[in-house]
Amino acid sequence: MIQDSAKALARKRRIHAIIMVVLILVFIAFIFPFILVVINVFKEKVDIVKDPLSLIGVKKGFTLENFPNAIQKMDFFKAFANSLIITVSSTILTLLLSSMTAFVIVRNKWKACALLFAAMVASMVIPFQVLMVPLVSLYGGIFGVLNHRLTLILMHTGFSLSMATFMFHGAIHTNIPLELEEAAFIDGCTRWQTWWKIVFPLLKPTIATVAIIDAMAFWNDYLLPSLVLQKKELYTIPIATQAFYGTFSSDLGLIMAALLLAMLPILILYVLLQRFIVEGVTSGAVKG
Amino acid sequence: MDKNKMSYKVSQFLMFGGISTVLFLGVVILPFIYGLYLTFTSWDGVSRSKPLVGFANYLAAFKDIDFWAAMGRTIIYSAIAVILINIVAFLLAYLVTSGVKGQNFFRAGFFVPNLIGGIVLGYVWQFVFSRALPAVGIPKLLGTTESGAMFAMILVSVWQFAGYMMLIYVAGFMSVSKALMEAAQIDGCTPSQSTWYVTVPLMRASFVQCLFLSITRCFMVYDVNLSLTKGEPAGKSVMAAMHVYNQAFTYKNYGTGQAEALILFLVCAIVGVTQVYIGKKGEVEA
Numbered sequence: 422m423i424q425d426s427a428k429a430l431a432r433k434r435r436i437h438a439i440i441m442v443v444l445i446l447v448f449i450a451f452i453f454p455f456i457l458v459v460i461n462v463f464k465e466k467v468d469i470v471k472d473p474l475s476l477i478g479v480k481k482g483f484t485l486e487n488f489p490n491a492i493q494k495m496d497f498f499k500a501f502a503n504s505l506i507i508t509v510s511s512t513i514l515t516l517l518l519s520s521m522t523a524f525v526i527v528r529n530k531w532k533a534c535a536l537l538f539a540a541m542v543a544s545m546v547i548p549f550q551v552l553m554v555p556l557v558s559l560y561g562g563i564f565g566v567l568n569h570r571l572t573l574i575l576m577h578t579g580f581s582l583s584m585a586t587f588m589f590h591g592a593i594h595t596n597i598p599l600e601l602e603e604a605a606f607i608d609g610c611t612r613w614q615t616w617w618k619i620v621f622p623l624l625k626p627t628i629a630t631v632a633i634i635d636a637m638a639f640w641n642d643y644l645l646p647s648l649v650l651q652k653k654e655l656y657t658i659p660i661a662t663q664a665f666y667g668t669f670s671s672d673l674g675l676i677m678a679a680l681l682l683a684m685l686p687i688l689i690l691y692v693l694l695q696r697f698i699v700e701g702v703t704s705g706a707v708k709g
Numbered sequence: 710m711d712k713n714k715m716s717y718k719v720s721q722f723l724m725f726g727g728i729s730t731v732l733f734l735g736v737v738i739l740p741f742i743y744g745l746y747l748t749f750t751s752w753d754g755v756s757r758s759k760p761l762v763g764f765a766n767y768l769a770a771f772k773d774i775d776f777w778a779a780m781g782r783t784i785i786y787s788a789i790a791v792i793l794i795n796i797v798a799f800l801l802a803y804l805v806t807s808g809v810k811g812q813n814f815f816r817a818g819f820f821v822p823n824l825i826g827g828i829v830l831g832y833v834w835q836f837v838f839s840r841a842l843p844a845v846g847i848p849k850l851l852g853t854t855e856s857g858a859m860f861a862m863i864l865v866s867v868w869q870f871a872g873y874m875m876l877i878y879v880a881g882f883m884s885v886s887k888a889l890m891e892a893a894q895i896d897g898c899t900p901s902q903s904t905w906y907v908t909v910p911l912m913r914a915s916f917v918q919c920l921f922l923s924i925t926r927c928f929m930v931y932d933v934n935l936s937l938t939k940g941e942p943a944g945k946s947v948m949a950a951m952h953v954y955n956q957a958f959t960y961k962n963y964g965t966g967q968a969e970a971l972i973l974f975l976v977c978a979i980v981g982v983t984q985v986y987i988g989k990k991g992e993v994e995a
Contacts, residue, residue: 437809444804444815451819451868454833457841473840518729525725533722537730544737546981548929550950551974552737554957554967555744558752579736582729612721641826643932648958659828663936666832673840676832683829691824695817702820703876706922 455684462487462677469673484674491678494669499654500661501686507570507646507657508639511577515585515635516628518578523589524616528602538590541583549580549644557648573649577639585631588705592627593620626704633701640687658683748968753961766968775944776969779952780976786859786948787927790866794923795916797871802878803904816879819872827869827932834865835937851938858938858946865933870926874919881915882908917988921981928977949973 461469465481477483491497526534556576561567597620605615621628643659650656656664662683669675691698748766750759770776801819805812822830838850838861850857885908893903931950934940940947947955953973957966 437807440804440807440809444809447801448815448818451872452821454837454868455821457837458833461836469840473836473844518732521725522729525722529718529721531718531722533718534726537726537733540738541733544733544741546978547737547741548925548974548977550929550931550953551744551967551970552740553954554963554970555740555747556736557958558747558963559740559743575732576736579732582733583737586729613724616725637824641824643826643828643935644954659826659932662832663828666936673836676836680829680833680836684825687824688821691817691821698824699817699820699876702823702873703880706873706877706880706918 458677458681458684461673462681464674464677466672466674469677487674487678488682491665491675491682494675495661495665495679495682496653496656497661497679497682500656500658503570503650503655504640504657507573507577508636510574511581511639512632512636514574514578515581516632519582519585519631520589520593520621520624520628521616522582522586523593524620526586527590527593528599538586541586545583545587553644553648560649567649568652568655570650570655573646576645576649577642580645581635581638585635588627588631589624592624597623629697630701630705633698634705637687637698637702658686744967744971747964748971750964752963762964766964769962769965770968770972773956773965773969775947776949776952776956779947779949780973782859782946783928783930783949783973784976786862786866786930787924790863790870790927791920791923793863793867794870794874794927795919797867798874798919799878801871801875802882805875806879806882816876819875821872822869823873827930828936830865830869831933831936834861852941854942855945858941861937862930862934862946862948865937866927866930869933870923874923877919877922878912878915881912885911913988913991917985920984920988924981924984925977928973928980 457473460476461473463483463485464477465484465486468475468480468482471479522537526538557567560572560576566572601619601623602615605619610618641659642657643663646657647660647663650660653664662679665679666676669679747759749761749763751762751765752759801815805815805819835851839852843849850861852858889907889911890903893907894900898906929950930948931954934946934948934951938946940951949969950973953966953970956969957963960966
């Protein structure tokens with residue numbers, strides 16, 4: 422018996438060792454493209470062309486020149502600022518509006534609420550490609566409001582409201598006891614105060630989930646921003662990267678720097694908030 | 710205040726849901742309806758007049774050989790990519806829930822491609838395919854053959870989405886009670902048998918969800934298509950979403966483009982809903 426369990430333990434250790442090796446190999450394969458960018462960003466074009474796999478440039482050696490060049494030619498800080506303004510405003514707006522909407526929908530059995538919620542849930546299946554042509558022809562052709570950051574912020578918010586309202590609906594329905602709101606009412610809170618002081622703070626886990634999912638989607642979105650923002654000074658990072666690649670695709674050193682710069686902000690954020698992001702994405706995916 | 714008064718209801722609804730309703734209607738519902746209208750017009754994107762043409766756009770869409778070629782390509786790509794994404798994701802999820810050291814690190818690591826937008830990922834991989842791999846003797850995949858471009862698209866998609874689906878499968882694995890596994894093993898199952906016959910059937914919901922997500926994402930692929938292959942060689946790697954974009958915004962056939970977008974949406978919805986329906990039918994409860 423003791424021998425048996427010792428054998429089982431040895432077997433388990435062996436399996437774990439094999440799993441570990443497999444995981445490490447797959448992990449290296451997964452981050453291999455990123456490693457390539459990192460080793461080539463410090464080389465000049467001739468060295469990248471000659472040997473993209475060498476750690477240090479063979480002919481010209483180590484260089485930092487690619488960064489300032491790419492930053493300047495891509496107008497990186499401008500694009501970064503645009504992306505940041507658009508992502509942060511859209512995310513905050515989505516969080517506030519969708520939680521308010523979910524609150525009024527859950528707590529009242531009015532026809533308008535049921536209708537709005539049904540329309541929102543149904544609309545979640547519509548892909549953006551079905552809406553992009555009419556969107557451009559309405560807001561570009563008829564109303565002429567393209568090329569404003571605010572237009573993009575409102576559109577981002579409008580597209581993400583359904584999903585966010587759906588998630589807050591579930592959270593309020595299951596996690597916020599009605600008695601709490603009745604107590605607030607007796608203590609003299611208006612509906613507005615009840616929402617802002619009682620309900621909203623209690624929704625923190627859902628707020629984090631929605632914020633992470635939507636902020637990532639807004640930050641990385643390309644198609645909608647590229648249709649709305651067509652002036653260079655309004656470009657977000659994905660559009661700026663695309664435009665930059667179109668102009669400098671042969672200058673590999675610059676391209677590597679631009680790609681690394683485009684990835685860096687979100688990778689840094691991921692290192693800092695990794696646990697929250699993984700949890701948020703998981704619970705968002707499982708609930709949605 | 711009388712809570713049954715119409716004025717109270719209206720003011721409450723507008724206070725909490727007014728702005729949302731306006732944005733939602735303006736960005737989703739209005740364009741959707743207007744898009745249906747556009748399919749019955751021949752609009753070039755510039756002129757003020759949008760002459761009504763009846764079903765001509767749908768007819769043009771059905772006759773558009775390039776569109777159906779792109780659609781066929783998208784279906785083949787989606788079928789292979791969806792299967793591979795889910796196999797890889799499931800295996801990764803199995804490995805990172807097996808209790809080895811550092812499994813949280815690996816979970817976080819495999820998710821990294823999802824953090825970065827499709828445009829940037831496509832360019833990174835373009836460098837891999839056209840510079841790094843040829844340096845070790847692997848021939849260029851992009852811009853030469855149709856199948857090469859297809860292979861590249863599938864590989865990048867699997868790499869991009871597997872980590873995300875893995876997280877959903879991990880949640881599935883965790884939701885299956887350990888007691889059931891133990892019971893199965895006491896009854897004589899080996900660990901792999903208890904995974905296959907006990908855990909997997911109970912994770913059906915995770916499979917349905919991952920398949921649905923990967924189907925819809927693959928069918929609508931655009932960003933990676935644009936940055937990785939750009940439709941090259943000679944338009945032989947243009948996926949359906951890119952064809953719709955070109956039809957509308959490059960060739961200025963807005964009506965036909967919108968009609969094709971609707972057809973693409975319907976095909977994708979039919980595949981997705983059928984999958985969910987079949988998947989849910991045999992669901993078992995623990």
